[in-house]
Amino acid sequence: MTQEQYLKNLSAPKGKIDVVLDTDAYNEIDDQFAISYMLKCKHKFNIKGICAAPFLNGKSSSAEDGMEKSYNEIFKLLDLANENEVKQLVYKGSRNYLSDESNPIESEAADFMATLSKKYSAENPLYIVAIGAITNVASAILKNPQMKETCVVVWLGGHSIDTPLGASEFNMKQDIAAARVVFGCGIPLVQLPCIGVVDRVSTTAPELTYWLKGKNALSDYLAQNTIDEANSYALGKPWSRVIWDITAVAWLMNEDNRFMCDRLIQSPIPEYDYHYAFDGNRHFIKYVYRIERDALFEDLFKELKQG
Numbered sequence: 001m002t003q004e005q006y007l008k009n010l011s012a013p014k015g016k017i018d019v020v021l022d023t024d025a026y027n028e029i030d031d032q033f034a035i036s037y038m039l040k041c042k043h044k045f046n047i048k049g050i051c052a053a054p055f056l057n058g059k060s061s062s063a064e065d066g067m068e069k070s071y072n073e074i075f076k077l078l079d080l081a082n083e084n085e086v087k088q089l090v091y092k093g094s095r096n097y098l099s100d101e102s103n104p105i106e107s108e109a110a111d112f113m114a115t116l117s118k119k120y121s122a123e124n125p126l127y128i129v130a131i132g133a134i135t136n137v138a139s140a141i142l143k144n145p146q147m148k149e150t151c152v153v154v155w156l157g158g159h160s161i162d163t164p165l166g167a168s169e170f171n172m173k174q175d176i177a178a179a180r181v182v183f184g185c186g187i188p189l190v191q192l193p194c195i196g197v198v199d200r201v202s203t204t205a206p207e208l209t210y211w212l213k214g215k216n217a218l219s220d221y222l223a224q225n226t227i228d229e230a231n232s233y234a235l236g237k238p239w240s241r242v243i244w245d246i247t248a249v250a251w252l253m254n255e256d257n258r259f260m261c262d263r264l265i266q267s268p269i270p271e272y273d274y275h276y277a278f279d280g281n282r283h284f285i286k287y288v289y290r291i292e293r294d295a296l297f298e299d300l301f302k303e304l305k306q307g
Contacts, residue, residue, distance in 0.1 A: 001122040001149050005054060008032075008226055009188040010150050010264070010286040012254040016118070018046045019252070023245075024055040024132030025077070028068035029226045032077055033300070034245035036218055039081050040041045042301040044253055046201055050074050050114060051109035053160045054097060056174065064095035070132075080218040086289035093136040095299055098178040104139035113140035113147070116231075116248050117299070120150040125188070127252060130155040131142045138178035141185055144237055146185035149239040155182065155189065156248045157169075160196025161268055161287070168274040179270040189267065189285040192247050199248055200291050202240040205230065211301040243300075250296050251288065259299070261290040 001009075021038060038045050052071035060066035064243075074090050093109035105112055113128065113136065120126040121300050132136050137155075141147050157171040157179060169231040172179045182189060182231055205227050214218040230239045250259045265287040269277040 005122045006188060007264075007284070009122065010240060010284070012192065013252060014255060016044055016046055016210075017060040017252065018048050019127045019129060019132070020049045020051065020116070021047070021129060022051040022053050022132060022136050023074070024053040024066060024070050024195060025073040026059060027048065027057065027066060028130065028245075029056040029222075029229045029241065030085065030221055030243045030245040031070075031131055032225065033243050033304075034249050035074065035077050036222060036304055037246050037249045037300055038129075039077075039083055039086070040306055041249075041253065043229070047086055047089065047148055048126070049091055049112055050086065051112065051136050052093045052132075053109075053130070053136055054094050055094065055132060057170075059177050063097060064107045067093050067185075077215035077218070077221075080221050084100070094139060095136075097133060097175045098135045098138050099183070101177050101181050101247070102142070104136060105134060107139065110139035110143060111135040114144035115138065117144060117147045117150045122149055126151045129151045129248045129252070130157070131171075131248050133175035133178065134182055137176045138175075138181040141187065145185070148185050152188040153182060153190070154192070154248050154251055156192045156194065156198065156245055158268075158276075159194050161265070162195045163193075163196045165274045166193070166268075166276045167270040172270055173274060176270055176272050176274075181272060183285070185265050188285050190288065191285055192251065192288045194244060197288055198214065198244050198247050198291060199242055200241045201244060201296065202293075203297065204240050207297075212304060213300050215305040216307050246296065246300055247288070247291060250299070259292050259296045260288050262286050262288045263292060
């Protein structure tokens with residue numbers, strides 16, 4: 001890929017694109033919004049696959065359990081959205097995290113992405129949106145290194161480069177080896193950092209109720225699921241919830257910087273001690289540094305309200 005084409009692939013694409021979504025859908029309440037946003041934006045996205053990513057926290061007993069629960073949550077959303085055809089395009093991901101930077105973990109998702117990417121080119125890339133641990137994507141790249149010539153990866157992972165322990169964000173912290181593969185391989189990469197950038201994208205119960213309740217089964221579920229989750233720890237108190245993951249989908253629709261601002265930086269190096277290291281000789285990635293919160297939520301609510 002020429003440098004000119006590489007930089008072009010780091011710009012928000014125009015027109016309709018082919019996309020794969022890699023998601024730990026059961027981990028939080030925000031993946032559901034991102035999946036739904038993509039499903040509703042048929043004018044922009046030709047969905048080629050949805051892959052379940054592993055996660056481990058209080059909602060799962062193991063990384064594999066997190067992946068299985070995410071796999072099931074994807075189907076729940078597809079049922080609510082009446083997207084029966086997309087059910088044929090859902091793949092199980094890794095049962096664990098990448099343990100080193102050389103050996104892929106076998107999974108349906110990694111095989112699917114590694115194979116599908118062969119149909120694309122630098123001039124017509126496949127876009128991979130990752131909103132969880134990035135083992136599936138890293139494993140696919142290790143299986144097919146030519147993906148760096150045919151794909152663009154958009155990842156919500158890591159914190160701001162100005163944040164102490166910037167690599168300690170949940171998606172990145174649990175998957176440092178995979179993050180190092182993706183940040184180091186030279187694939188066109190867009191990073192949406194959490195703390196310091198995307199944490200501005202929050203919503204509240206009154207806003208969700210006003211814009212989404214009563215519009216359709218999917219929007220009802222998204223609103224109530226968020227409200228129930230927040231009330232589990234903040235009942236009777238003011239609260240807001242960050243809907244982080246929608247930003248990764250929104251970047252692909254960011255023509256004229258309508259949702260966010262980004263810039264080129266040399267690819268940081270996620271370290272195993274959860275710091276970033278920096279090397280002035282590294283290749284460039286696109287780094288999002290500002291979110292236009294209200295513009296993004298206006299578009300999100302407009303799309304989700306569709307029947």
